[in-house]
Amino acid sequence: MTQPGFSYALNAMLEPLCPRDNTVMRYEASGLPSGTDNRPSYHCGHEGCSVRYDLGNGYFTLIGMPDRINSVEEPGVNTMKCENHGTWMYRRRDLETESGAAWCCGVEGCGYCTQTGTKGSWVRT
Numbered sequence: 001m002t003q004p005g006f007s008y009a010l011n012a013m014l015e016p017l018c019p020r021d022n023t024v025m026r027y028e029a030s031g032l033p034s035g036t037d038n039r040p041s042y043h044c045g046h047e048g049c050s051v052r053y054d055l056g057n058g059y060f061t062l063i064g065m066p067d068r069i070n071s072v073e074e075p076g077v078n079t080m081k082c083e084n085h086g087t088w089m090y091r092r093r094d095l096e097t098e099s100g101a102a103w104c105c106g107v108e109g110c111g112y113c114t115q116t117g118t119k120g121s122w123v124r125t
């Protein structure tokens with residue numbers, strides 16, 4: 001099972017927002033726990049939250065035992081893909097307009113971003 005995005009390098013300097021609690025997620029170069037593919041990902045450090053982001057899965061969580069972990073897509077969150085790479089985009093604070101949100105490509109060196117404003121936002125603030 002090959003998904004697009006895994007051949008690209010995940011930018012380590014991003015500040016993706018967790019879709020559940022709006023926390024800035026932290027980069028983990030060591031990637032997922034043992035027993036899974038050891039790719040870098042972002043991990044929400046908010047208390048009790050296990051949401052992750054990477055290029056191939058978008059926002060997802062891990063379920064299962066340590067020796068048999070499955071990634072489960074965060075429902076309703078992953079809707080935007082980079083037009084250049086076909087990878088899932090991450091959400092970040094929009095630095096231009098405080099009310100909106102921006103979705104950006106997480107591939108290193110890619111500057112593809114799109115504005116969403118507040119329409120259809122799944123974030124409750």
Ligand SMILES: [Zn+2]
Nearest residue numbers: 018044046049
């Ligand atoms: Zn979170």
Ligand SMILES: [Zn+2]
Nearest residue numbers: 082085105110
């Ligand atoms: Zn891209």
